[in-house]
Amino acid sequence: GDSVTQMEGPVTLSEEAFLTINCTYTATGYPSLFWYVQYPGEGLQLLLKATKADDKGSNKGFEATYRKETTSFHLEKGSVQVSDSAVYFCALSESGNNKLIFGAGTRLAVHP
Amino acid sequence: NAGVTQTPKFRILKIGQSMTLQCTQDMNHNYMYWYRQDPGMGLKLIYYSVGAGITDKGEVPNGYNVSRSTTEDFPLRLELAAPSQTSVYFCASRGTGEYEQYFGPGTRLTVT
Numbered sequence: 001g002d003s004v005t006q007m008e009g010p011v012t013l014s015e016e017a018f019l020t021i022n023c024t025y026t027a028t029g030y031p032s033l034f035w036y037v038q039y040p041g042e043g044l045q046l047l048l049k050a051t052k053a054d055d056k057g058s059n060k061g062f063e064a065t066y067r068k069e070t071t072s073f074h075l076e077k078g079s080v081q082v083s084d085s086a087v088y089f090c091a092l093s094e095s096g097n098n099k100l101i102f103g104a105g106t107r108l109a110v111h112p
Numbered sequence: 113n114a115g116v117t118q119t120p121k122f123r124i125l126k127i128g129q130s131m132t133l134q135c136t137q138d139m140n141h142n143y144m145y146w147y148r149q150d151p152g153m154g155l156k157l158i159y160y161s162v163g164a165g166i167t168d169k170g171e172v173p174n175g176y177n178v179s180r181s182t183t184e185d186f187p188l189r190l191e192l193a194a195p196s197q198t199s200v201y202f203c204a205s206r207g208t209g210e211y212e213q214y215f216g217p218g219t220r221l222t223v224t
Contacts (some may be wrong), residue, residue, distance in 0.1 A: 044213075
């Protein structure tokens with residue numbers, strides 16, 4: 001079945017460091033891909049999405065590119081802030097499917 | 113705009129007790145979902161609904177029941193609580209034709 005694999009956390013960075021969180025997926029069709037973020041004590045929020053190969057999703061300085069050839073959707077940010085500390089979830093949804101399949105989540109801690 | 117609301121925020125149950133987790137959305141979304149989030153794991157889909165009167169099982173439905181009598185409400189019922197149901201429960205909704213799922217703040221349930 002479909003699945004999403006993320007790099008294990010926690011990821012600990014200093015403020016203004018470069019961030020990469022790896023995400024790879026397995027799917028039978030042509031899924032849409034998502035990054036969700038969960039701040040402490042809150043529900044998940046959509047951070048960015050990409051719906052077809054080579055699309056780049058971006059929001060709040062974060063970017064991810066849908067790479068069909070490597071089945072990847074890695075999250076990047078050039079300069080992280082303390083306020084970016086959260087848990088980040090990669091997810092996919094198959095075309096025509098109502099369901100999201102989530103990765104295990106990667107905790108990011110940014111210190112001053 | 114309230115979005116997706118969940119009650120209660122926290123609950124402790126004894127083994128064998130029952131309870132209903134409430135979920136309400138005010139965005140007129142047809143699609144609603146219940147997930148559970150275990151420590152260090154991604155979200156697992158319990159049940160979902162594509163509209164009032166229609167529900168279907170997700171990945172981990174055992175021990176739970178749902179109903180969808182109105183567009184706004186999607187309660188989750190635990191009939192005989194077990195320690196394995198200790199988790200954080202999230203409700204989400206999505207509009208027809210949209211990609212983004214909107215999440216509630218979650219209910220933290222402990223069964224002892």
